[in-house]
Amino acid sequence: MEKTRSPKKKKESVLKKSAGVKAKNKNNDVSNDESVMTTKPSIVSTGHLVSVDYTGSLDNGEEFDSSRNNGPISFVVGSGHVIKGFDDAVRGMKVDETKKFKINKNDAYGDVNPQLMHKIPMDKLPEDIRRQVKEGGFLVMQSPTGQQIPAKVNSIKNNEITLDLNHPLAGKDLTFEITIRDISVPSKNELHSHDHEDHDHSHEEGECGDDCDCDDDSDDCCGGNCNCK
Structure with a gap:
């Protein structure tokens, strides 16, 4: 007579998240185990870490930035690390999904702020820079925190230069x-890392500060003591 065998219980995937289920640790203490309970997201939502390839262009078709040059951008959705319109656009998307959209200036970098226009006497600039500076060109300035800030030369009149820090x-x-390209639930280390990254390179009024030195390696450096605040 054949022996009767008990049917084997089907193993449940450790990645499957069951409502109300809690895992025990080695000390038999009940705790939430995110590594067991969390599955990889299929749709982008707030709090997810996403990797995105992108190409940005203006109304005239001019391309101003692309991940072809810098690689995909990674950020936590809803963290404020990218402009609002970009953050809103990725929500609800899936891996390998492509979308084209337009962002109004109010959800991008806003209007031009007149308070970020600064006039500097030309004699405050090093002599070699005074010879090179041209209207429409850029000077690379550096804030007290070390952030490089491009300043557009709006005008040169009456021995005075007007810089636009917008x-x-x-x-x-x-x-x-x-x-x-990818959607994931960020670990605590990833959250900490992204909290300390400056994804948005825009700057606020007065960030340049007093005596803001420029990058000495830049040909367009404005030199020290620009007093642009």
Whole structure:
């Protein structure tokens, strides 16, 4: 007579998240185990870490940035590390999904702020810079925290230079074509890392500060003691 065998119980995937289920640790203490309970997201939502390929262009078709040059951008959705319009656009997307959309200036870098226009006497600039500076050109300035800030030369009149410290894309609507490359739930280390990254390179009024030195390695450096605040 054949022996009767008890049917084997089917193993449940450790990645499957069951409502109300809690895991025990080695000390038999009940605790939430995120490594067991969390599955990889299929759709982008707030709090997810996403990797995105992108190309950005202006209304005239001019391309101002692309991940072809810098690689995909990674950020935590809803963290404020990218402009609002970009953050909103990725929500609800899936891996390998592509989308093209336009962002109004109000959800990008805002309007041009007149308070970020600064006049500096030409004699405050080093002599070699005075010979090179031209209207429409840029000077690379450096804040007290070390952040490099591009300043556009708006005008040169009466031995005085007017610098525009607004973000170069301020006042402009932006068009992006993006593709989601990865979606994940960030670990605590990843959250900490992204909290300390400066994804948005725009700057606020007065960030340049007093005596802001420039990058000595830059040909367009404005030199020290620009007193642009």
